[in-house]
Amino acid sequence: MEYDREFLTGTVGVLILSLLNEREMYGYEMIREAERRSASAFRLKEGTLYPALHHLERSGILKSRWRDSDTGRPRKYYGLTAKGRRQAESKRQQWRQISAAMRSILGDSHA
Amino acid sequence: MPEDIDAFIEPIVEAARIPSRRRRDELRRELRSHFEDSGLTLDAFQDAVARFGNAARIGQSLRQVYRRDYVLVYAVKVGASILAATTAAILIEALASLRLGTGPDAWRLSPGFAHAASFGVVVALALVAATEATRAPFTWPRALVSTACYALLPACAFALDSNIAGVFVTASILAAIGVGFARTTSGWTSRALLTLAAFAVFEYVLHQSLGIAFSPMRALAAGAVLLVLWASTITIVAVSDRAFFSAFRTT
Numbered sequence: 116m117e118y119d120r121e122f123l124t125g126t127v128g129v130l131i132l133s134l135l136n137e138r139e140m141y142g143y144e145m146i147r148e149a150e151r152r153s154a155s156a157f158r159l160k161e162g163t164l165y166p167a168l169h170h171l172e173r174s175g176i177l178k179s180r181w182r183d184s185d186t187g188r189p190r191k192y193y194g195l196t197a198k199g200r201r202q203a204e205s206k207r208q209q210w211r212q213i214s215a216a217m218r219s220i221l222g223d224s225h226a
Numbered sequence: 227m228p229e230d231i232d233a234f235i236e237p238i239v240e241a242a243r244i245p246s247r248r249r250r251d252e253l254r255r256e257l258r259s260h261f262e263d264s265g266l267t268l269d270a271f272q273d274a275v276a277r278f279g280n281a282a283r284i285g286q287s288l289r290q291v292y293r294r295d296y297v298l299v300y301a302v303k304v305g306a307s308i309l310a311a312t313t314a315a316i317l318i319e320a321l322a323s324l325r326l327g328t329g330p331d332a333w334r335l336s337p338g339f340a341h342a343a344s345f346g347v348v349v350a351l352a353l354v355a356a357t358e359a360t361r362a363p364f365t366w367p368r369a370l371v372s373t374a375c376y377a378l379l380p381a382c383a384f385a386l387d388s389n390i391a392g393v394f395v396t397a398s399i400l401a402a403i404g405v406g407f408a409r410t411t412s413g414w415t416s417r418a419l420l421t422l423a424a425f426a427v428f429e430y431v432l433h434q435s436l437g438i439a440f441s442p443m444r445a446l447a448a449g450a451v452l453l454v455l456w457a458s459t460i461t462i463v464a465v466s467d468r469a470f471f472s473a474f475r476t477t
Contacts (some may be wrong), residue, residue: 142260143259143260143263143264160277160278160279161260161274161277161278161279162277162279162283162284162287163287165256165257165260165284166287166288166290166291169253169288169291170290170291173292188259188262189259190259190263191255191256
């Protein structure tokens with residue numbers, strides 16, 4: 116399903132931080148993982164993902180390193196820094212509050 | 227297939243304007259590995275390209291990320307141009323002020339050297355500022371920053387010496403003439419001759435209007451010194467430009 120871009124603005128950062136909160140991943144893996152977990156509802160766009168990853172890395176929220184993937188090919192893995200972990204937790208809480216508030220407004224809080 | 231991947235990636239890397247070669251290589255490598263993960267068949271490549279979206283837009287987004295580095299390197303380039311141009315201006319004025327004679331002080335500088343050197347430095351600064359302000363493609367922010375930085379100099383210098391304002395006005399007019407001729411005329415010879423004539427006429431008219439005796443031959447000689455200063459400054463700016471842009475070239 117194609118979502119209104121307005122709804123998705125600001126979600127890329129939350130998605131990246133949430134995914135990386137569990138383990139290090141490389142770009143392609145993040146796209147696949149987001150797609151898998153959302154049952155293909157979400158598809159991180161490559162053109163959005165890579166600039167966002169570089170931005171977060173330069174902001175000190177992510178760190179990266181090259182290492183061999185499971186296939187044996189080297190990949191650039193991203194992980195959270197201490198600052199990134201704090202931000203991930205803060206974003207997660209904010210997102211939960213926003214989504215709870217939205218559910219209340221939409222009238223499906225018992226769904 | 228690898229050629230197709232490179233053909234898609236290179237414009238993104240180039241548009242990103244990342245000053246560090248290591249980071250550019252890393253971005254290239256990262257994007258290439260993404261396409262390898264997507265699959266190396268033609269269909270897989272075309273799908274991946276479609277998902278990536280507009281290459282120019284991705285390059286623009288990455289450029290925003292690395293903008294601070296770009297601005298910093300640009301400032302270093304302008305600083306280096308200024309240092310080289312002002313040093314050259316002092317040397318040129320020293321050569322023009324050199325007086326040869328006999329005896330113990332056979333080689334000496336004329337009494338007006340200090341004034342000529344400071345004037346030469348201001349002309350070089352004005353030329354660098356004018357070149358930056360009018361650089362193609364023209365942008366208002368760059369023009370305003372260049373003009374404001376140049377305008378700060380007389381404001382600071384005026385606090386020290388109230389007579390300095392005239393020097394800056396004169397240097398600004400000369401820079402406008404120099405950059406104007408550098409932009410509008412083609413061919414080095416015609417450009418140099420026209421600029422020399424314009425400088426000489428300006429020097430002559432300026433001195434006449436101030437009531438200072440100044441022969442046409444002296445005006446021509448003063449114009450020739452300014453011409454050398456103009457040529458050295460625009461050459462220095464051009465060389466630093468070439469070095470700057472080659473630092474971002476990806477191929």
